[in-house]
Amino acid sequence: MLNFELLATDADSHARRGRLTLNHGVVQTPIFMPVGTYGTVKGVMPRSLHDMNAQIILGNTFHLWMRPGLDVIKQFGGLHAFEQWNKPILTDSGGFQVWSLGQMRKITEEGVKFASPVNGDKLFLTPEVSMQIQTVLNSDIVMQFDECTPYLSVDPKSKGQITTEAQARSSMQLSLRWAERCRDEFARLSNPNALFGIVQGGMFEHLRDESLAGLEKLDFPGIAVGGLSVGEPKEDMLRILRHIGPKLPAHKPHYLMGVGTPEDLITGVQMGIDMFDCVMPTRNxxxxxxxxxxxxxxxxxxxxxxxxxxxxxxxxxxxxxxxxxxxxxxxxxxxxxxxxxxxxxxxxxxxxxxxxxxxxxxxxxxxxxxxxxxxxxxxxxxxxxxxxxxxxxxx
Incomplete structure (x- = not known):
C-alpha cells in the first residue's frame, strides 16, 4: 500500500531525497502536489498536468462528498476513473473544511455536526465517516480526520484572542483520539491504500511533541504536519516547522499541509519535509x-x-x-x-x-x-x- 525509500540525505540540513511507491504509481520526493478540490485542478487540463510532470494531485473529501456525491463516484470505482487521472491521488479528511465553517458547526467527541453549504441538509462527519468516504474515493493516501487547531480561538467569548495553551491542548488531544478511531475504521474497511496521521498542537512546541509521540504509537505509514498557515504570523509558522520537521520519523514520508510560497517550500525541504500542497500557485x-x-x-x-x-x-x-x-x-x-x-x-x-x-x-x-x-x-x-x-x- 506504501513503500518509502530514502535515497539520499543532505549533510548540512535535514533535507531528504526519497521515492514513494503507491498503488497508482511512484512519486519522487521532495514533491509539490497540485490541489484539485472538486476532482479537477482549476483551469488545467489533465494532459497539461502530465506534460508538466505532476506526479500526484489532491482531492477534497468534504467537497466531493457534497458534490457529486459518493453514489456517483462509486459507479466509477473511485476518483481516478471519475476524473481520468491514472497517477496517485491524496485526499484530505474534511477536517480543514469543517474548521472553516466556523460557528456554523458543532464539534463533539463523536464528530462534527453542520448544515451542508450546498443544500442545507444536516450532516454529521465523524472519523469513521471520513474513512468511509475516502475508501469510496480510493485515494492512494488517506488523511486522518482531525480538528485543525486555529491560530485565533473559535470561542466567541474570546473576542479573537490567540488560542491558549489549554485550548490547543484540548484540540490536539481530540485529534489524537480521532486518529485512533480513523486507524481502526481504516483497518475494518480493509482499505488497500495508505493512511497518514496529522501532527497538531497549534503554536506550542511541547504540544507538537506530544501529538507526534501519540501518532508514532499508532504507527501510521506517513506523518503530516497540519495547523500551519492558518492565519499565524510567518515567523510563528517557521518556528513550529523548524521545531517539528527534524523530529518526524526518518523512515516515513513527511507531508506539510497547505504551505506555501516557493521560499516556504525550500525551508520545508531543509527541515525534512517530503511532500507539499498549497492553493497558492493556482489561486494566485x-x-x-x-x-x-x-x-x-x-x-x-x-x-x-x-x-x-x-x-x-x-x-x-x-x-x-x-x-x-x-x-x-x-x-x-x-x-x-x-x-x-x-x-x-x-x-x-x-x-x-x-x-x-x-x-x-x-x-x-x-x-x-x-x-x-x-x-x-x-x-x-x-x-x-x-x-x-x-x-x-x-x-
Whole structure:
C-alpha cells in the first residue's frame, strides 16, 4: 500500500531525497502536489498536468462528498476513473473544511455536526465517516480526520484572542483520539491504500511533541504536519516547522499541509519535509500574481501593457515557451507575451488564468525537480543560496 525509500540525505540540513511507491504509481520526493478540490485542478487540463510532470494531485473529501456525491463516484470505482487521472491521488479528511465553517458547526467527541453549504441538509462527519468516504474515493493516501487547531480561538467569548495553551491542548488531544478511531475504521474497511496521521498542537512546541509521540504509537505509514498557515504570523509558522520537521520519523514520508510560497517550500525541504500542497500557485494565478525564478510578478500592473517578454524568460512551460518547449533564454520565441497576458486579464478572458495557472504550477514542479537534482548531486546548499539570490532580483 506504501513503500518509502530514502535515497539520499543532505549533510548540512535535514533535507531528504526519497521515492514513494503507491498503488497508482511512484512519486519522487521532495514533491509539490497540485490541489484539485472538486476532482479537477482549476483551469488545467489533465494532459497539461502530465506534460508538466505532476506526479500526484489532491482531492477534497468534504467537497466531493457534497458534490457529486459518493453514489456517483462509486459507479466509477473511485476518483481516478471519475476524473481520468491514472497517477496517485491524496485526499484530505474534511477536517480543514469543517474548521472553516466556523460557528456554523458543532464539534463533539463523536464528530462534527453542520448544515451542508450546498443544500442545507444536516450532516454529521465523524472519523469513521471520513474513512468511509475516502475508501469510496480510493485515494492512494488517506488523511486522518482531525480538528485543525486555529491560530485565533473559535470561542466567541474570546473576542479573537490567540488560542491558549489549554485550548490547543484540548484540540490536539481530540485529534489524537480521532486518529485512533480513523486507524481502526481504516483497518475494518480493509482499505488497500495508505493512511497518514496529522501532527497538531497549534503554536506550542511541547504540544507538537506530544501529538507526534501519540501518532508514532499508532504507527501510521506517513506523518503530516497540519495547523500551519492558518492565519499565524510567518515567523510563528517557521518556528513550529523548524521545531517539528527534524523530529518526524526518518523512515516515513513527511507531508506539510497547505504551505506555501516557493521560499516556504525550500525551508520545508531543509527541515525534512517530503511532500507539499498549497492553493497558492493556482489561486494566485487566477488573481494575476505569478511566480518566477526571478521573483513574483503582478501581470495586472500597467508596466506589462506592451512588454514582449514572457512571464519568465528561463521557463519552458507552454505559457512561456509555447509548443517548442524552448525558453527565451535559449532562443525560443513561441511563448505568450506579458502584454498578451495583461490584455487577457484586463478583458476577463478565461485563457488568461488558464495560461498563468499552467505557468505557476510548472514553476513549482520544476523547483521541486531542481531540488531533487541538487540532492542527488549533493549540492543543495549552493542551490538554495542561488535560489534566494535569483528570486531577489525581481521579475
Amino acid at each position: 494565478a487566477r488573481n494575476g500574481t505569478l511566480f518566477t525564478r526571478y521573483g513574483d510578478l503582478k501581470i495586472r500592473n500597467a508596466r506589462h501593457r506592451s512588454d514582449p517578454r514572457p512571464i519568465d524568460p528561463s521557463c519552458t512551460c507552454y505559457a512561456c515557451a509555447g509548443s517548442s518547449g524552448v525558453s527565451w533564454n535559449d532562443g525560443g520565441r513561441e511563448g505568450f507575451s506579458r502584454a498578451y497576458l495583461h490584455h487577457l486579464d484586463r478583458c476577463g478572458e478565461m485563457l488568461g488564468p488558464m495560461l498563468t495557472t499552467v505557468h505557476n504550477l510548472h514553476y513549482y514542479l520544476t523547483l521541486m525537480q531542481e531540488v531533487r537534482d541538487a540532492l542527488d548531486a549533493q549540492r543543495l546548499g549552493s542551490f538554495v543560496q542561488a535560489f534566494h539570490t535569483t528570486r531577489a532580483q525581481g521579475a
